[in-house]
Each structure stands twice: as C-alpha cells, then as structure tokens.
Amino acid sequence: DQQVKQNSPSLSVQEGRISILNCDYTNSMFDYFLWYKKYPAEGPTFLISISSIKDKNEDGRFTVFLNKSAKHLSLHIVPSQPGDSAVYFCAASEENSGGYQKVTFGTGTKLQVIP
Amino acid sequence: DAMVIQNPRYQVTQFGKPVTLSCSQTLNHNVMYWYQQKSSQAPKLLFHYYDKDFNNEADTPDNFQSRRPNTSFCFLDIRSPGLGDAAMYLCATRSSLTGNQPQHFGDGTRLSIL
Numbered sequence: 374d375q376q377v378k379q380n381s382p383s384l385s386v387q388e389g390r391i392s393i394l395n396c397d398y399t400n401s402m403f404d405y406f407l408w409y410k411k412y413p414a415e416g417p418t419f420l421i422s423i424s425s426i427k428d429k430n431e432d433g434r435f436t437v438f439l440n441k442s443a444k445h446l447s448l449h450i451v452p453s454q455p456g457d458s459a460v461y462f463c464a465a466s467e468e469n470s471g472g473y474q475k476v477t478f479g480t481g482t483k484l485q486v487i488p
Numbered sequence: 489d490a491m492v493i494q495n496p497r498y499q500v501t502q503f504g505k506p507v508t509l510s511c512s513q514t515l516n517h518n519v520m521y522w523y524q525q526k527s528s529q530a531p532k533l534l535f536h537y538y539d540k541d542f543n544n545e546a547d548t549p550d551n552f553q554s555r556r557p558n559t560s561f562c563f564l565d566i567r568s569p570g571l572g573d574a575a576m577y578l579c580a581t582r583s584s585l586t587g588n589q590p591q592h593f594g595d596g597t598r599l600s601i602l
Contacts, residue, residue, distance in 0.1 A: 377530070405588040416492070416578055416593035417531075424588060462530070466588075473538055474519075474582065476591060478530040 376400045377465050379479035387487050392450040394482050396463030399444060403465040405474070408437060408448045411460045411481070420461075421448070453486045460484070491515070494579050494594035501569055502602050509564040509597045511579030520562040521591060522554060523578040531578055537562060538584065566599075574601045 378397045386392045394408075404425040409417035423430040423437045423446070430437050436449045450457055463479040492513045501507040511520065518539050523531040535544045537556045551573070553565040566573055576598050580591040 375530075382528070407590055409590075409593075414595070416494075416580075416595040419590040419592065422588070422590055468588065473543070474584065474588070474591075475533065480528065480530045 375480075376403075377463055377477045377479040379463050379482050381482050382480070383483040383485070385485045385487060386453045388455055389452045392448075392453045392457065392484055392486065394448040394450075394461050394463070394484065396446050396448075396479055397444060398446075398465050398477075400465070400467070400477070401444070402467045403477075404468065405466045406437070406439060406446050407464040407466070407476070408435075409462040409464060409478075410457075411462060417462055450484075453484075455486050455488050458484055458486050492579055492581055492592050492594035494577075494597050496597060497595065498598050498600070500600045500602060503571065504568045507566050507569055507599065509566075509577050509579075509599070511562045511564075511594055512560050513579075513581045513592075514560070515581055515583070515592060516559060517581035517583045517592070518559070519582045519584050520556060521580040521582070522562070522564050523580065525576045525578055525596075534564070569599070569601050571601050574599055 407422040408420045410420045411417045421435045439446045460481040460483045462481045466474045466476040468474040495510050521536040522534045525531040534548045555563045576596045578596045579594045582591045
C-alpha cells in the first residue's frame with residue numbers, strides 16, 4: 374500500500390527550461406508535504422515544504438504546488454541548472470496532537486539537467 | 489555547522505554477526521528516526537525516539553533494536569544480520585517543539601552483508 378507515489382522514475386530536462394516533478398498521495402490525513410533532494414552518497418536534503426492550508430509555496434527557483442482535491446503535488450524548478458541533477462523525493466506527513474510526525478516517502482524521481 | 493553525523497559511512501559485516509550503526513546530532517532535536525532504504529525504494533521508517541520514548545513500527549523485524557543514551561546520540565543494533573538487511577540506513581532528526589518542521593538527515597551508512 375504505497376500512500377505516496379512518484380510515477381516517473383526519471384526525467385531529463387534541458388538547462389534553462391522548467392523541470393516539473395509530480396507526486397500523488399492517497400491518505401487524506403496528510404497535512405504537511407515536503408520535497409527532498411538527494412545526491413549520490415549523501416543523505417536527503419530538505420528542499421521545500423507546504424502545509425495543507427496552502428496551495429503554493431515558493432523559494433527562489435523552486436515552487437511547490439498542492440492540489441488537495443486531486444491529492445497531487447508538484448515541484449517546479451525554473452530555470453533548471455545542471456547542479457539540480459539529483460534524485461527528488463516527495464514526502465507527506467501527518468502529525469498528531471503529541472507532535473509525532475510520521476513521514477511517508479515516495480520512491481523518488483531522478484532528474485537529469487542536460488547542459 | 490549543526491548537523492547529523494552517521495558513522496561509519498560504510499560497514500561490512502558477516503551473515504549473523506551483530507553490528508551497530510551510530511548517529512549523532514548537534515541540532516539538539518528531540519526526535520530521532522532510523523530509516524532503511526534499499527535501491528530504488530522509498531526510505532522505510534524502522535523506529536523513532538520522541539525524547540526518550542521509543543516507538544517501533546509494526547513491521548520492523550525483531551532483529552532490529554535501538555538505543556538512545558542521550559539527546560545527541562542514537563544507535564541502531566542489528567542482532568543477527570541477514571542478506572536481506574543489506575541496505576542504506578539513514579538517521580534523521582527533527583524538533584517537534586515548533587509545529588511542522590522538516591526532518592534533517594545524515595549521509596547514511598551503507599551496510600553490506602557477506
């Protein structure tokens with residue numbers, strides 16, 4: 374039962390163009406969504422997040438969009454740079470009143486930005 | 489820089505020989521997590537500590553244990569590693585004191601079983 378799905382294992386984009394990474398989820402109790410970036414031989418690095426009360430969050434070249442009715446979120450990278458080449462993990466969490474946050478990860482999308 | 493440090497980065501052990509992986513943090517976060525990640529798969533939560541309270545995921549094998557002697561350190565003990573336990577093990581930390589916050593990960597320990 375995969376609650377967070379990234380259906381595209383890989384994506385190639387030309388430098389300077391937009392990269393769009395997609396993620397779908399099934400659990401309506403998720404209230405916080407995150408994107409992590411992972412280079413080879415390193416741990417995941419937090420990139421950007423969005424609360425379920427918003428539909429967009431922007432940080433520089435990175436924008437995350439959330440469509441709750443469709444249970445879909447996406448990460449837009451504009452413009453894409455070769456250094457953005459990495460595996461991107463979508464993650465979703467639900468938190469109880471005690472502060473316990475359980476995060477469920479997708480399987481990742483490998484982005485290659487071609488110079 | 490405040491960070492999450494995992495040692496060793498690479499660990500080789502023999503089938504059935506106990507192994508311990510360590511994680512330390514300078515972030516002073518009250519929550520620490522251990523994940524297992526196999527190739528092309530999502531990180532899978534094994535257990536986490538909320539302060540001193542240990543929380544085991546229902547499907548984490550009994551072979552996996554954890555210790556958290558203080559806020560800064562957390563250990564993953566695999567009592568009798570099998571070939572299926574070869575994976576990347578990721579430690580993460582988080583503060584639960586200020587609402588929704590991301591987890592911060594170490595660089596992982598890649599475990600190989602001979």
